[in-house]
Structures are given as C-alpha cells and as structure tokens.
Amino acid sequence: MREISKIKNMDVEWDYGNERGPDKWHTLCDWFASGAKYPYQSPIQLSKKLVDRKTVDHKITFNYKKEEFTEKEFKNTFHFIPPNTESYVLFENERYYLTDIHFHTPSEHVLEGEQLPLEFHLVHMNNSGENLVVGCLFTITTEENKFSQGREVFEWKLYSHKQSFNPTIFLPDQRTHFHYLGSLTTPPTKGPVHWFVFDTVQKMDQEFIDLIKEGMLPFNNRPIQPLNNRKIYFSD
Numbered sequence: 486m487r488e489i490s491k492i493k494n495m496d497v498e499w500d501y502g503n504e505r506g507p508d509k510w511h512t513l514c515d516w517f518a519s520g521a522k523y524p525y526q527s528p529i530q531l532s533k534k535l536v537d538r539k540t541v542d543h544k545i546t547f548n549y550k551k552e553e554f555t556e557k558e559f560k561n562t563f564h565f566i567p568p569n570t571e572s573y574v575l576f577e578n579e580r581y582y583l584t585d586i587h588f589h590t591p592s593e594h595v596l597e598g599e600q601l602p603l604e605f606h607l608v609h610m611n612n613s614g615e616n617l618v619v620g621c622l623f624t625i626t627t628e629e630n631k632f633s634q635g636r637e638v639f640e641w642k643l644y645s646h647k648q649s650f651n652p653t654i655f656l657p658d659q660r661t662h663f664h665y666l667g668s669l670t671t672p673p674t675k676g677p678v679h680w681f682v683f684d685t686v687q688k689m690d691q692e693f694i695d696l697i698k699e700g701m702l703p704f705n706n707r708p709i710q711p712l713n714n715r716k717i718y719f720s721d
C-alpha cells in the first residue's frame with residue numbers, strides 16, 4: 486500500500502476490469518481512497534418516483550457558445566477540451582465553466598430502470614474548483630437525427646484533433662432534468678458534485694459514435710451507487 490501511495494496521483498492506473506476496476510479504485514492510492522469516503526457517490530438510479538416533492542428552484546441556465554475543442558484520449562474515454570473555457574452554466578448565481586466533454590458506454594445513470602447505450606458528460610467548474618456535471622442520455626439510431634451529419638454539424642476535421650462546435654448540440658430541446666448531489670464517477674470519485682441529468686433521451690447515430698469511439702474500451706461505466714437517503718429533485 487505504501488509503495489502505491491508514493492506514485493504520483495496522475496500515474497495511478499485504473500480501468501473497468503477486475504484488477505483495477507470500480508470495486509478496487511479506492512484501494513489504488515490514498516487520493517482515490519479519500520474521494521471514495523464521500524457518502525453520496527455517483528451514478529445513481531433516477532426515477533420520478535424517487536423525487537422529493539417539495540418545490541425548490543433548481544434552475545440552470547446554459548450560456549454556451551461555439552468554441553474550439555481539443556480532442557484527447559485519456560482516463561479511459563475520449564474528451565473534448567475547450568482551451569479557452571468560454572461556455573458556462575449559471576446555477577444559484579454562480580458561473581460554472583465548461584472544462585470537458587466526454588462519454589460513457591453504456592450509460593452510468595439508470596433512468597426509470599433503464600440503462601441507455603450512451604451518456605455524455607459536460608463537466609463544469611467554478612472559480613472555487615467546485616464541479617457541476619450535466620448528463621445527457623442517448624440511444625443509438627440509424628434514423629435521421631441532429632447528429633446524422635455529424636461531420637457537417639461539427640464541421641468535423643478528420644486527423645486534426647481540433648474541432649469547433651457549439652456544445653449546445655448535446656443538450657435536448659426540452660430541458661427538464663433531475664438534480665442531485667453526487668460525486669465524480671471516475672477516480673478519485675470525490676464530491677460534492679452538482680449533477681443535472683436530463684430526463685429526455687436523445688438520439689445519436691452509430692457513425693458519429695464510431696468516429697469518436699475508435700480504439701476505446703467496449704464499456705466504461707461505473708456501476709450504480711447507493712442512494713444513502715439523499716434527495717433527488719426534478720425541475721421543469
């Protein structure tokens with residue numbers, strides 16, 4: 486244990502297998518161990534039956550704009566990183582800047598008992614270093630959809646590793662969502678993280694997924710975590 490702890494945190498390898506998978510993450514180094522101590526872990530089951538009925542205002546406003554993203558493959562998924570962090574969301578008068586977009590297959594959150602084939606995470610951070618993550622669930626389709634002409638929508642530049650697009654493309658038109666307090670779903674799984682997950686399941690085409698999923702793990706989802714009496718809110 487001592488020897489592992491001495492390794493620089495960023496160098497600790499983890500994955501979704503048996504040896505270094507989700508059940509073992511908290512044993513891999515002290516940093517991961519401390520993150521796992523946060524009692525409200527993510528992902529969780531989401532259902533309107535679990536929602537706290539007391540009305541609270543959990544409005545979130547998206548101020549996204551078209552900007553340049555750098556493609557990077559690390560930590561077992563594909564990432565779009567905006568170097569200039571111009572897009573942000575407003576929550577409780579606080580700006581959380583978009584710092585990363587990545588995805589999980591299949592989905593991490595389970596919606597009304599159903600695990601979806603794909604979940605995108607739009608990760609934000611405020612100036613105090615607190616995280617807010619927006620989760621978007623998808624099915625995969627061959628029908629016409631807003632990603633059908635992915636390369637055109639994104640003005641996709643093959644082999645360039647730099648793409649310009651407006652991250653609003655990942656959001657559903659209907660913005661009703663679940664909101665709860667949770668954690669990061671990858672090591673160090675630290676919290677609190679404000680989670681906003683849309684209840685609208687969107688469609689994305691196989692061709693676009695193939696474009697960004699090339700060479701990735703077949704699955705990279707953390708299993709469902711206990712609710713531990715936390716409240717789940719739903720906002721119209």
Ligand SMILES: [Zn+2]
Nearest residue numbers: 587589606670
């Ligand atoms: Zn994620």
